[in-house]
Amino acid sequence: MSVIYILLSVSVVIGVAFFVIFLMAVKSGQYDDDYTPSVRMLFEDELVKKESSNTSKKTKTD
Amino acid sequence: MSKLKMENKTCFHCGDDCGGHPITFQEKSFCCNGCKTVFEIFNENDLTCYYDLQNSPGAIPKEIEGKFDFLSQENIIEKLTEFRDDSIEIATLYIPHIHCSSCIWILENLNKLNPNISDSQVNFGKKTVRVTYNSETTNLKSVVLLLSSIGYEPYISLEDFSSGKKHINRSLIYKLGVAAFGFGNIMFLSFPEYFEVNEFWLEQYKPLFRWLMFAMSLPIVFYSAQDYFISAYKGLKAKLLNIDVPIALGVSVLFIRSTIEITFDMGSGFFDSLAGLIFFLLTGKFFQQKTYDFLSFERDYKSYFPIAITKIDKEGNENSIQVYDIKKGDRILIRNEELIPVDGILINGKAKIDYSFVTGESQTVSKQSGDKLFAGGKQTNGVVEMEALKSVEQSYLTQLWSNDVFNKNKEDGFTNITNTISKHFTIAILAIAFIATTFWLFVDSSKAMNVFTAVLIIACPCAIALSAPFTFGNLLRIFGKHKFYVKNASVIEQLAQINTVIFDKTGTITSNKNSNAEYDGERLSDSENIVLKNSLRGSNHPLSRTLYTILKENNIITLDTFEEHIGKGIEAKHETVNMKIGSASFVGNPNQTAILNTTVHVSSNNIYKGKFTFYNSYRKGVSKLFNQLKRHFDLVILSGDNEGELENLKKLLPAKTKLIFNQKPEDKLEFIKYHQSEGAKVLMIGDGLNDAGALAQSDVGIAISEDVNVFSPACDAILDASKFKQLYNYIKTSKSAIKIIKWSFVVSFFYNIIGLYFATTGQLEPVVAAILMPLSSISIVVFTTVATNLLGKRLK
Numbered sequence: 001m002s003v004i005y006i007l008l009s010v011s012v013v014i015g016v017a018f019f020v021i022f023l024m025a026v027k028s029g030q031y032d033d034d035y036t037p038s039v040r041m042l043f044e045d046e047l048v049k050k051e052s053s054n055t056s057k058k059t060k061t062d
Numbered sequence: 063m064s065k066l067k068m069e070n071k072t073c074f075h076c077g078d079d080c081g082g083h084p085i086t087f088q089e090k091s092f093c094c095n096g097c098k099t100v101f102e103i104f105n106e107n108d109l110t111c112y113y114d115l116q117n118s119p120g121a122i123p124k125e126i127e128g129k130f131d132f133l134s135q136e137n138i139i140e141k142l143t144e145f146r147d148d149s150i151e152i153a154t155l156y157i158p159h160i161h162c163s164s165c166i167w168i169l170e171n172l173n174k175l176n177p178n179i180s181d182s183q184v185n186f187g188k189k190t191v192r193v194t195y196n197s198e199t200t201n202l203k204s205v206v207l208l209l210s211s212i213g214y215e216p217y218i219s220l221e222d223f224s225s226g227k228k229h230i231n232r233s234l235i236y237k238l239g240v241a242a243f244g245f246g247n248i249m250f251l252s253f254p255e256y257f258e259v260n261e262f263w264l265e266q267y268k269p270l271f272r273w274l275m276f277a278m279s280l281p282i283v284f285y286s287a288q289d290y291f292i293s294a295y296k297g298l299k300a301k302l303l304n305i306d307v308p309i310a311l312g313v314s315v316l317f318i319r320s321t322i323e324i325t326f327d328m329g330s331g332f333f334d335s336l337a338g339l340i341f342f343l344l345t346g347k348f349f350q351q352k353t354y355d356f357l358s359f360e361r362d363y364k365s366y367f368p369i370a371i372t373k374i375d376k377e378g379n380e381n382s383i384q385v386y387d388i389k390k391g392d393r394i395l396i397r398n399e400e401l402i403p404v405d406g407i408l409i410n411g412k413a414k415i416d417y418s419f420v421t422g423e424s425q426t427v428s429k430q431s432g433d434k435l436f437a438g439g440k441q442t443n444g445v446v447e448m449e450a451l452k453s454v455e456q457s458y459l460t461q462l463w464s465n466d467v468f469n470k471n472k473e474d475g476f477t478n479i480t481n482t483i484s485k486h487f488t489i490a491i492l493a494i495a496f497i498a499t500t501f502w503l504f505v506d507s508s509k510a511m512n513v514f515t516a517v518l519i520i521a522c523p524c525a526i527a528l529s530a531p532f533t534f535g536n537l538l539r540i541f542g543k544h545k546f547y548v549k550n551a552s553v554i555e556q557l558a559q560i561n562t563v564i565f566d567k568t569g570t571i572t573s574n575k576n577s578n579a580e581y582d583g584e585r586l587s588d589s590e591n592i593v594l595k596n597s598l599r600g601s602n603h604p605l606s607r608t609l610y611t612i613l614k615e616n617n618i619i620t621l622d623t624f625e626e627h628i629g630k631g632i633e634a635k636h637e638t639v640n641m642k643i644g645s646a647s648f649v650g651n652p653n654q655t656a657i658l659n660t661t662v663h664v665s666s667n668n669i670y671k672g673k674f675t676f677y678n679s680y681r682k683g684v685s686k687l688f689n690q691l692k693r694h695f696d697l698v699i700l701s702g703d704n705e706g707e708l709e710n711l712k713k714l715l716p717a718k719t720k721l722i723f724n725q726k727p728e729d730k731l732e733f734i735k736y737h738q739s740e741g742a743k744v745l746m747i748g749d750g751l752n753d754a755g756a757l758a759q760s761d762v763g764i765a766i767s768e769d770v771n772v773f774s775p776a777c778d779a780i781l782d783a784s785k786f787k788q789l790y791n792y793i794k795t796s797k798s799a800i801k802i803i804k805w806s807f808v809v810s811f812f813y814n815i816i817g818l819y820f821a822t823t824g825q826l827e828p829v830v831a832a833i834l835m836p837l838s839s840i841s842i843v844v845f846t847t848v849a850t851n852l853l854g855k856r857l858k
Contacts, residue, residue: 004267004270008270008274011247011250012247012274015243015246015247019239019240022239023236023239026232026235026236026239027232029230031235032185032230033185033186033187033188034187035186035187036183036184036185036186036187039163039166039186040166040170040184042163043166043167043170
């Protein structure tokens with residue numbers, strides 16, 4: 001019977017938790033720049049590729 | 063053949079044409095030593111990945127000697143940094159050159175060039191980089207110099223000095239978040255009620271569900287919806303029935319009636335509709351906000367002026383001081399390409415001042431020592447010394463900003479279309495509510511209160527309030543894609559009401575990039591032509607450069623003698639030809655006539671030959687645009703220039719165009735003010751600081767810009783110069799947008815009539831409201847979005 005209280009409180013707590021996370025994300029400025037991170041994310045690949053191609057060249061000359 | 067090949071080579075670093083003599087380094091061509099140096103820096107530090115991400119992404123590093131000396135001053139560092147302690151400083155620098163992913167990559171790898179920089183983060187939209195560095199081992203000046211040396215020179219202006227830390231207003235996102243959270247959860251909780259399941263357990267917990275909904279609606283009503291109450295209150299106080307009055311009325315009735323219903327167990331209340339209504343309204347508000355991070359519509363002279371200038375004290379020492387600290391009588395040093403910040407007298411050196419910011423005049427003016435210099439001019443010829451006569455704020459140009467128009471908000475005093483309709487709408491709804499209530503008082507008085515509230519609830523003008531935000535919001539985005547950047551929705555509305563269009567001349571209908579020259583006089587022989595072209599080649603005077611690019615290609619020869627007389631002209635000799643090129647008196651023009659146009663005279667072996675007369679080169683499509691506009695608007699050209707172009711303009715433009723010359727910045731402002739008092743709705747189109755007053759005074763001020771990243775004065779919209787001929791289409795589209803809004807009003811009235819049928823007959827169930835309200839809102843959003851996209855397709 002009282003299981004509905006538990007269910008309700010769990011659902012409200014989860015809802016509020018996500019809501020608070022959203023507010024924190026907004027406050028931290030996560031939504032202020034929506035372009036740069038999308039480019040930045042790709043650089044890590046570029047760097048690794050560059051280094052590996054360098055090393056492969058080196059091994060060839062060796 | 064080999065020459066052709068050479069010309070095709072572009073600089074590996076910046077992509078410019080390398081010209082006849084490319085600098086080759088590591089099998090790559092560079093246009094100049096600057097570009098090569100940047101490549102060397104990157105090459106040494108393993109950063110050539112910069113060139114892999116994008117072809118030729120760089121910029122030529124500029125000469126910056128002494129330019130950033132002011133950055134070693136404590137009070138300036140204090141203003142420019144956002145965080146300082148003993149060992150760490152953080153500064154955000156604006157770099158106009160940021161334009162591609164390579165830029166982001168190189169700027170975020172600054173620590174490889176200077177290990178004292180611990181972190182650098184780019185904001186691409188705002189074109190800024192936030193640098194964190196160790197202030198014990200390096201300083202702001204060396205960071206800026208490093209950036210400049212790799213072609214990313216930060217732009218530091220007086221504006222950075224006066225503006226404090228910018229506060230970002232995120233309250234609308236919070237309000238929308240609260241409304242979305244409440245809306246979702248309340249919908250969820252009201253589901254059992256929708257289907258009227260008479261299940262034992264659900265019946266048992268009904269009150270709990272209802273009070274939970276009540277609890278969730280509290281933050282929505284008192285936080286998310288507060289702007290509507292405030293605005294309605296303000297409207298009523300000013301005796302205006304704006305759109306927020308019926309909204310606030312609807313929201314309060316919804317909340318109060320629902321609370322009463324659940325308290326006395328009369329029903330489930332309308333909390334779902336209430337949350338949905340506010341959620342949709344806030345979505346509309348959010349959608350209407352389109353901001354261009356990289357543009358600013360609020361610039362004044364401060365964005366142009368330098369933050370510091372070199373002062374020479376009595377002992378002859380050079381110190382950099384803040385521009386605001388310049389006092390009357392101070393001796394200051396102006397370097398090449400520097401802006402004069404205060405009015406003063408030239409003391410030393412030959413000045414050639416470019417006043418295009420102030421007057422719109424495109425040619426430079428020569429000044430001798432003892433002449434007066436005005437703030438806003440740019441020195442273009444070496445170093446000069448001057449004595450200040452006034453402080454920054456009291457100078458001729460800056461005084462323009464003390465005019466009241468700059469403190470006026472254009473949106474005040476403008477009734478937008480939604481509020482115009484709301485006036486009638488509110489009165490009609492209140493009338494219907496009272497008539498229906500009176501009717502039911504006689505028929506069945508128990509239902510009267512129910513009907514009264516139901517009318518106010520269902521008539522809550524959600525769909526009407528959404529029409530304009532979604533239409534204008536979408537149009538702002540479409541215009542943005544077509545390089546017409548509009549400040550806000552109200553500008554589009556004002557643009558639709560324009561009846562007078564005023565253009566500035568220089569830089570607006572003329573192009574800054576190229577001008578034409580016509581030769582008038584005796585034909586020059588071939589050998590004379592060669593000498594002429596080659597002597598122009600050696601001169602750095604702007605007119606020589608222009609003329610050089612206009613004249614046909616000739617062989618390159620070495621001149622026997624070449625002498626440049628500053629402020630007069632050039633004298634050059636090759637074999638038997640002795641030529642003089644320059645002003646009329648220098649060349650020895652026998653019949654001097656007063657001509658307003660800029661001219662360059664030529665003589666050969668002391669015999670006067672003729673003159674080149676410079677004409678403005680007008681933008682492509684000017685004539686066509688004016689012919690399109692003349693049918694609908696009054697047209698005026700308001701120029702700061704002299705009348706030299708009068709005849710040309712008369713030929714080019716429709717006869718009824720008014721042409722007014724010699725207008726000072728204040729004259730332009732007064733001209734517009736006068737016509738507005740006569741009832742004109744003025745659209746002003748200009749480009750420079752000299753138009754700033756006119757742009758502010760006009761109903762809509764559009765700034766034309768060759769490069770939108772470069773600064774334009776405060777205005778309502780910025781138009782990319784390449785789209786200038788499309789201007790009429792933008793105005794036409796704005797007018798069509800108004801029609802779309804009117805049609806969507808018709809659609810929402812249709813929904814209101816259906817709703818009012820339920821309300822006045824006393825049959826309004828929460829589930830009907832919960833269906834009608836989102837349905838009307840969504841159909842308005844779909845209708846306006848589809849219609850504006852169709853309009854956008856026509857824009858090309």
